[in-house]
Amino acid sequence: MIPKSLPLIALAGALALPGQAAAKSGDLQVKILATLVAPDGKLKDVKLDAIGLPAGAQTKADDNVIPTIAIEYFVADHISIETIAGVTQHDVVGRGALAGAGLVSDAKIVPATLTLKYHFGQEDGIQPYVGAGPSYFIFIDEKPGAGAVALGATRQKMNDALGFALQAGVDIPLNDKGLSVTLDAKRYFMRPTARWLAGTTEVLRTRHKLDPWVISAGVGFRF
Structure with a gap:
């Protein structure tokens, strides 16, 4: 028979990791992460339509997993x-009346983000944190998808967009030398505009709710 207290004992043992001092002013931390980027991509508004989008047209952006680096500087304790x-990199596909239609192909995004974070937790223990700050999404080298080409578009452009990010996570020390495991979640709030052109003539302009979840896990080193 398993004692009822065993799960609590196991949890306490899992948290009894080699400690490291809480971060101090002037510390620098670098993190190597695997990151899931899961955008929404929902169509919010049609500002120009010269190609005749069908009623009930909707859109969705696909997910991606990428390597990322985070660099963190402690301005105070x-x-x-x-x-x-x-x-x-993401594609945008149709839903509803546009189900299965490829609208944007291989849109590359640089999610320039700066967050201000506050770290909780006790000395020598795990360090949860929360943060928030601005983000500027830079779109690179996007192309019209096969569905958009079939509707007459030959070029596609996503406008760079300014948004905002909320953040929460935890750093779990692995030793007293600054090595840790980190888990991080960000929610971005972003409303970019997409444009499709036939030659040099703009034929479609839409606004989208991008709002990605960005979930990361990896290792960090503080020095």
Whole structure:
């Protein structure tokens, strides 16, 4: 028979990791992460339609997993600023009346983000944190999908967009030398505009709810 207290004992043992001191002003932390980028991509508004979108047309962006790097500097005890580096690539496909139609192909995004973070937790223990800050999505080298080409579009462009990100996560120390495991979640709020052209003539302009979840896991080193 398994004692009822065993799960609590196991949990306590799992958390009894080799400690490291809480971050101090002037510390620098670098994180290597695997990151899931899961955007929405929902069509919010049609601003120009010269190609005749069918009634009930809707859109969805696909997910992607990418490597990212986070660099974090502690401006005060428990307070840091963090930026991330990475490039993610997505397609936008139709839903509803446009189900299965490819609208945007291979849109590459640089999610330039800067968050201000506050770190909780006790000395020598796990360190949860929350953060928030601005983000600027830079779109690179996107193309019209096969469905958009069939509707007459020959070029496609996503406008770069300014948005906002909320963040929460935890750093779990692995030793007293600055090595840790990190888990991180961000929710972005972003409303980019998409344009399709036939030659040099704009034939469709839409606004989208991008709003990706960005979920990361990896290792960090503080020094």
